[in-house]
Amino acid sequence: MLEKTYEPAAVEARLYEAWESAGAFKAGRNAGGKPYTIVIPPPNVTGSLHMGHALNNTLQDILCRFERMRGRDVLWQPGTDHAGIATQMVVERQLAQSGENLGRRELGREEFIRRVWAWKDVSGGTITRQLRRLGASCDWSRERFTMDDGLSAAVRRVFVTLHKQGLIYRDKRLVNWDPHFLTAISDLEVESRETKGHMWHIRYPVEGGAEAITVATTRPETMLGDSGVAVHPDDERYRHLVGKLVVLPLTGRRIPIVADSYSDPEKGTGAVKITPAHDFNDFEVGKRHDLEQIAVLDIHAKVVDADFIPAAYRGLDRFEARKRIVADLEELGFLVEVKDHVLMQPFGDRSGVVIEPMLTDQWYVDAKTLAKPAIEAVERGDTVFVPKNWDKTYFEWMHNIQPWCVSRQLWWGHQIPAWYGPDGQCFVEETEAAALAAAAAHYGSATALTRDEDVLDTWFSSALWPFSTLGWPEDTEILKRHYKTDVLVTGFDIIFFWVARMMMMGLHFMKEVPFHTVYIHALVRDEKGQKMSKSKGNVIDPLDLIDKYGADALRFTLSAMAAQGRDIKLSTQRVEGYRNFATKLWNAARFAEMNECRIRPGFDPKAAAHTINRWVLGEAERATAAVVEAIEAYRFNEAAGAVYQFVWGTFCDWYLELIKPLLNGADEAVKAETRATAAHVLDRILVLLHPFMPFITEELWARTAEGAGIARATDLVLAPWPAVDPAIADAAADAEVGWVIDLVTEVRALRAEANVPAGAKLDLVLVGADAVVTARAGRHGDLIARLARLGTIGFAEAAPRGSVQLVVGGTTVALALGEVIDLGAERKRLEKEIAKADQELAKIAGKLGNAAFVAKAPPEVIEEQRERSEETTRVRNKLADALARLVASL
DSSP: OOOSSOOGGGTHHHHHHHHHHTTTTOTTTTTTSOEEEEEOOOOBTTOOOOHHHHHHHHHHHHHHHHHHHTTOEEEEEOEEBOOHHHHHHHHHHHHHHTTSOOOHHHHOHHHHHHHHHHHHHHHTTHHHHHHHHHTOOOOGGGOEETTSHHHHHHHHHHHHHHHHTTSEEEEEEEEEEETTTTEEEOGGGEEEEEEEEEEEEEEEEBTTSSOEEEEEESOGGGGGGOOEEEEOTTOTTTGGGTTOEEEOTTTOOEEEEEEOTTSOTTSTTSEEEEOTTSOHHHHHHHHHHTOOOOOOBOTTSBBOOOTTSOGGGTTOBHHHHHHHHHHHHHHHTOEEEEEEEEEEEEEETTTOSBOEEEEEEEEEEOHHHHHHHHHHHHHHTSSEEESTTHHHHHHHHHHTOOOEEOEESOSSSOBOOEEEOTTOOEEEOSSHHHHHHHHHHHHSSOOOOEEOOOEEOHHHHHTTHHHHTTTTTSOOHHHHHHOSEEEEEEEGGGIIIIIIHHHHHHHHHHSSOSEEEEEEEOOEEETTSOBOOTTTTOOOOHHHHHHHHOHHHHHHHHHHTOOTTOOEEEOHHHHHHHHHHHHHHHHHHHHHHHTTOOOOTTOOGGGOOSHHHHHHHHHHHHHHHHHHHHHHTTOHHHHHHHHHIIIIIIIIIIIHHHTHHHHTSSOHHHHHHHHHHHHHHHHHHHHHHTTTSHHHHHHHHHHHHHHHTOOOSSOGGGSOOOOOOGGGOOHHHHHHHHHHHHHHHHHHHHHHHTTOOTTOOEEEEEETOOHHHHHHHHHHHHHHHHHHTEEEEEEESSOOTTOEEEEETTEEEEEOGGGTSOHHHHHHHHHHHHHHHHHHHHHHHHHHTOHHHHHHSOHHHHHHHHHHHHHHHHHHHHHHHHHHHHHHHO
């Protein structure tokens, strides 16, 4: 017997362990099935489950469970990323707290790396354990790590191959430099924050005359490295100065005035200082005009100790140097004015320090060359984006792609396979032995080499993920079978950092796109539409929700709200609501059990005779078709909506109510058929709902079989997905039961609108009913009266006076409301409610029609006002319909 209440905590861990122990998720179980492959976006090994992970992995799991049940040979390839900076930071923090008083440099590279691996072995599996709690059906037997031996071999092969092809090279360019971690970082690791600062206007004297040109800058400390001043070619104020030199204040260096369209005549003074070694835009201007690249800050963001730097500033931190330089400029009369200025300032997302554009020697990938085939593949449709509009973002980034800096000045990561001879000659090989052999051939004798200390950007190894995880560079059977993969599920923020790079690497090394579909999911925001952040205190922990409501409730919430192109506004109330949905299903199964609705082997839905049973069996087929169609189109919210409506609306609210008289009746044949039908449809529900709510459905799958005394052929996770059989649907049954439901629904709605007391029974008259309607009322009159709380059901050619009228299926239905409520008072109430709604709509329209409000209000506030307008309009229309019916009856 099923327990009175469903307790997720008592079920979920047990079921997941059983699935994993049985190898239910392993690829190859259905070797005859067509392969279906998803590679998991590898979470950081330092990570723990957040709401973005919960959404991303729920959607992947829906696809994998669905296709596994459809007979595909599913491989959901799991793994984690070594997360260079994040992991190094965790272990360095542990060192600082250990009492050893050692930093990584004091510890030495070899010992530090040993400590990182030790940390990874103990603590690095947190997020994979948490993914199991979510129900993720990954093939954990194939779990990979971006620094395991196989993936490391793939990284070395790719790096060396690209280098020998001239697609990886070393160059001196500007990078995002983190002065805390002392490394280059990617754009994704840079967080731009709105900061209150200043704009300093500084006078640069023109050589050989009394003229001067004023530049505006937010970083006066970088003026020590200025190598030019740029003005717009069409700016009449400065045209006569182009080609002349200015004397750089504080240093006395002469630098040229150049004409370049980068300078905006409408911004600041119209003249900009050019510091190619410390600004990305200036770097490009400098290249166009062959300006000197003068680095004035070292890796610690301190002023360099160099002869061209005034002694007073050498060794100062950049911000201390700024104060000194501004003070000296003011004292010497070069400071024209200082204005308050709001700027977007770059910060390291983990270090929290201001990022410095830094001119350094780094390793680069020729991304422009690799991007060309990747652009063409999407243009041809070999890979498609869902929603489609994201391909525009992809193309925009790819057409404007810059060289990809792949080296990092860290110790944790794939050390670059490059060795240097005593004269700086570089040897790039997969192994040290190969590098030594190449060096011996080059120098004519054995020569000692020094390995490059840098490691590769973590995105380099993850760019190989779709094929390296399948065994490449070895020609494995699983690689042949499962590459290319089917779909990538990911967030929009890494289309460039990950999706584009997988496209480039997959096409270059596998000669085929890595996936045919890229599904881009939205952000999970709080209930007000704000982005979740610790600083706002609005972060919702998915593990807390799982503890409280169960994994199924969280999964269904996320899938039901995952509309394409629309962010999810998550609230705990929504999750609680879907926990109630799970409870509803459990209670429906208990009802079936108590009424002896047991699985009957060999039950044939086509042989069902009773109208209500034929109707629900047809509804089950339609629900199945709707779920399949929506999942195949990645419309997860529509798939969840279809199964939700079928379970709660069709099965629980209607079918189980409609069959109560049948189950309590005297016709044993009808009772037997109804019990078998209910059990059959409940089984279908468990199958349809399983990809979304795997735990409760698996538990009920086992318990209902146990109650029926039968043995299932397999657990639900491996049960076959049912083929849709349109022949089961019965149009006559649909029409008849649909009429009963519509009639009861309309009467219930009218009772609610008119505030009819719950205990009051209304008299109903069918006006001018034809033979079909009369027969339906005869067959189902007692049922309709019970469900709609009616006193009598009568027939007449005209509606009685004082009755409120509805139209159901073309037939006029009259209800004698005047016998149970004060119609005049009800009219006043409805008019008052309508006026209140009109007032609210006018207020909202005033806000949305106010250009100043729309310009200043956050997007989530504007969206909230629009949603309120839609909901208020809906309520007002219902009230107006109720009033119109009431007035017609007076």
